[in-house]
Amino acid sequence: MGSAVLATRGVSVRFGGVHALADVDFEAEAGAITAIIGPNGAGKTTLLNVISGMVAPSGGSIRFDGRDITAAPAHERARAGMVRTFQNLEIFSNMTVLENVAMGCHGRLSVPAWHSMLRTPRSRRIEADIRREAMEALEFVGMAEYAQATAKDLAFGRQRALELARALAARPRLLLLDEPAAGLNIAETQALAAMIVRIRDTYGLSVILVEHDMELVMGISDAIMVLCFGQTISRGTPTQVQKDPKVVAAYLGGDEE
């Protein structure tokens, strides 16, 4: 398994007395789209939060590109090339679309603060680079024309695309998508699926996908892990997982899904 871009070993998370995650081993291979699925409350988003550094695990370790990042804060993980989106849209609502995407370049195109304050030539060059690359990312998701709009004025689907563009502008090696299809209609979901594949193919990055929409997951995933009540109950290719009786039982006995 030398090609795993991300691997967790024995990750556990407790909220109060509840085990949100129990001893989870997870791996995502480089260049692959890996999905995490499971019924509501299975701990999918918690796992994503642990991976991205938003939640500290109570046990276990996380390796990214072979480096142990268990103790690294979220912003360092982002700078190391791991960028995520959020299930409940965390766009910078009062900023313009372009500025939102420019935030994606923040960690990568950096310059000491005094350059920015004095607006030195170096700072101006960086700002120009940021602007150019942010526009490229916007063009990639087909939103160049909205560059100057205020983010909160966009339609919901566009806000999702904006989050994706913002993540892309960071040129991540690993993209974490937290329920990117939530709230999208069928057509939009199909476009999203195509977009995710195109992103992977164009930039050669790895994707970890947490998603409820089974059609989307089964359609584009290379590997799937199924969580139930904080524990891994199955893993494999989409076909393997679909046939796994434990998975079927979990979903049927689970809830509304």
Place this chain on the structure above:
Amino acid sequence: MDPSSLLQYLITGLTLGSTYGLTALGFTIIFNTTGVINFAQGEFVMLGGMMSVYFTRVLGLGEPVAVVLAVVGATVAGALVERLAIRPVRDCPTINLIIITIGVSILIRGLAMLAWGKDTHVLEPFSGDRPIMVLGAAVMPQALWVLAVSLLLLAGLKAFFSGTIHGKAMLACSHDPKAASLVGIGVQRMVLLSFMISALVGAVGGVILTPITMTSYDVGIMLGLKGFAACILGGLGNPFGAAAGGVILGVLESLGAGFVSSAYKDALAFVILLALLFVKPSGLFGLKDTKRV
């Protein structure tokens, strides 16, 4: 240090702390329904004290009548503040509302100064000023009044919030105003009610404190400041935390003055408050993370 001195410091701190706690209680009630720190809270306390002085001295009313009138007057003032200054801008960001309450406090203070002058006034203690000696420490009868009324108010609020429809509705507003209005609670009415109740609590405090602390048009600033500190110390949103925070602050000040230095007693109290905040970022009895300002 002999034990009777220590006891005296504790008693002093407790009395002082009750004054802070009472102000803090008012802060909590408004914060819980609106998320606003009402900078005019100290002014309600001042109004209670000044009005009872006015009614007894100038109008020559008996103390019980004057006290009731003063509390009613301050409650009306609380209602007016909500109707005239808060309701018209209810959709504004919290910080705007806070600035408005600063304006309200300046306004009320100014009006009080115009109406009643800049002098300091006293009110006769309710049951004389002959101290009761306890193990060599003096306890003022009025201090007992303060403690008793504070406890009564706390118990009353507790009963109100957990036992009455209106109280429960107010709590609901604090948790989720949208949901509250969906289930048919008039959020605006609750906000009005919260201003009235907190003005009432403040005014009662002002009335019972005045015999100990005296009063003048500008006492509200200091009380507001200490009351806010007490609130934060106890954990915003928790009435019992607020009362406890007040008492802790008062005792800290009194012990600081007694054992460390009277010049630095306030500084000492704030140093300890800050240290506690850094260990417990949402106060001693904080219920939940608060929203940002």
Place this chain on the structure above:
Amino acid sequence: MKAAKWVVALVVTLLSGGQVLAADAIRIGAIFSVTGPASFLGEPERNTLVMLQDKVNAAGGVNGQQVEVIVYDDESDVNKCVMAAKKLLDQDGVSVVIGPSISGNTLAISKFFSSAEVPLVSCAAAEKIVKPVDPWVFNTPQLDRHAVTKILQNAKAKGFSKLAILTVSDGYGQAGRAVLNELIPAGGFQLVADEVYGPKDTDMTAQLTKIKGASPDAIICWGTNPGPAVVARNRVQLGLTTPLYMSHGVASDKFIELAGDAAEGLILPAGRLVAVDLVPADHPQKPVLDAYVADYAKAYNAPVSSFGGYAHDAFALVLEAVRKGGSAKAADIRDNLEKIAGFAGVSGVYTYGPENHNGLDESAFIMVTIKNGTWNVTE
């Protein structure tokens, strides 16, 4: 650009708002803390000055010239005081200024007066104002040093040796504390406790308990209302029988009202204004005191305060200088102020000189005791 238009509009309004005054009147500026924490000083001072202005003008003015008093309120704030001083000097072109009410503000603006060469007659008491002597700066209140000396004389006579002090942490208390710390050891006393309370504090039990532990023969409290009234009350509440001296800062009926029964037996130095009825008829201050009390009662239907007296004396001294020198020019007023000797005012008998810009001594004070809710002279 918005700021631009705004400022221009503002300037125009300010300019047009400037008063136009009679050209031949003697212009006297005044800065008092009419509002803010020090309003208990500034309000009677302002009232006194306005009253005296009307009285003098009604009587035909000084040397045939009317007097024009321009009063600004510094709101007890040093920035506002500086602005008021600049306004008086640069815009109103006054030839002398009376005030400010508080020491800090006086110290903040005094150098403007030396450089503008306009005399300033302050109503604040700090020694720093007149020591070292600034040729252009005078003051009228009795110095803290004189009050402390009076208290210590009394304490010595009573055979006290261990003293405790309790002072307020504002400018008044700080100045008193410094003098007390100097004169108590110098007078052969032992200072056993040195406690402080805040200007807004409402309970001094803790400080008094600590003082009690040091078992002094007497306590000296230095502050202005309402703090000392709280101290007096707390002392009784704690059952303390140690004698308590107060400063002249509380020498007003208001203090007795605030302290109530707890004021009984307290001793303090006070100007004669506090007990006008007790001043012998042949005392040089008697006519001045009587007139001031009567005028003030008539004009404001309110009791006088010694603070108003400071403004009274400042105004009277300035007019005396104008009258004597026959000139209302700034430099002449300064020169003639220094020549004033034996001039009876409300606060005492003034004798200024090139090295003495305060003009009073201990004789400006009498020691009084509060008995049955009123003042009694103890010497």
Place this chain on the structure above:
Amino acid sequence: MSYRKDMIWLGCFFVLLMLAPAALPNNYFLTILILGCLHSLNAVGLCLLVGHAGQISLGHAGFYGLAAYASAWLSATAGWPVEASMLAGVALTVAVSFLIGMPSLKLKGHYLAMATLGFGIILSILFTETVDITGGPSGFVGIPRLSFFGREVKKDLALYRVVAGVLCLAVWLAFNLLHSRIGRALRALHTSEKAAQAMGVDIARYKLFVFVLSAAFSAVAGVLYAHYLTFIAPSSFGFMFSVELIVMVVLGGMVSVPGAIVGAFFVTVLPEFLRAFENIEVVLFGAILILCMMFMPDGMAGGWNRLWARVRRAWAARGASGAAHG
């Protein structure tokens, strides 16, 4: 607003500041202008901190005072040259704000307000009680006047130009910052700390940076204040002044630097206007504050923008109808 528009505004503002004294008859107005500029300097720093990064501070009066006292003590008591004292005063304040900011900025909302308020009060108690150093409540007397290389800035006019120049410089720095990646990061962490972190923003560092920067602005204002007035007293640096500074920023519209400056001048000058009303002044001030917040919820900057938009619409409508008639 684009960077270019901001620069044009700054240019106009600078010219206005430099020309203003010519229209003023005397020193009294200069005093107001100088204080207005110093308050603006404070407000611009707070605008970055409160308006953009969303971190409240009720302790900046303490920083203003700390720098003023440090520079006053170094120059008057320790005999340092004024320039060196001012630098040291600012440096000390920056260091102190760093130490205060580190633990405080972990707190949020009202708790952060309380922590900064607490530090502000502790500082102001120190100013009052360390009588031997600060002169205590009656103030610090005999601070040397502002001077450069041994040459004292005697005239108020010259001193005003220095202060106005420093203000413009500070505004320039603020504009540069706001139009850079740092400004974006500050606004981003204001809206969503989670998302900002996910974009690689070290939010603790950025909060601390902007906190220290705003303290530095206040410190620069403080040292200039001390060496302008040559007298300082603790009452100028109390809790109420911190509140007043926040009022200036909010009145200005929170996020607008020009707004903060207008707010600062407004709060500085308004009492001078109201002085004629004597005792009613305080009441009027309170009422005006309430009315401003009611009718200009997004501050003076917002009010101006709306007014301007309306004027432009009216203009366009008139132009259109004119064209139709023609």
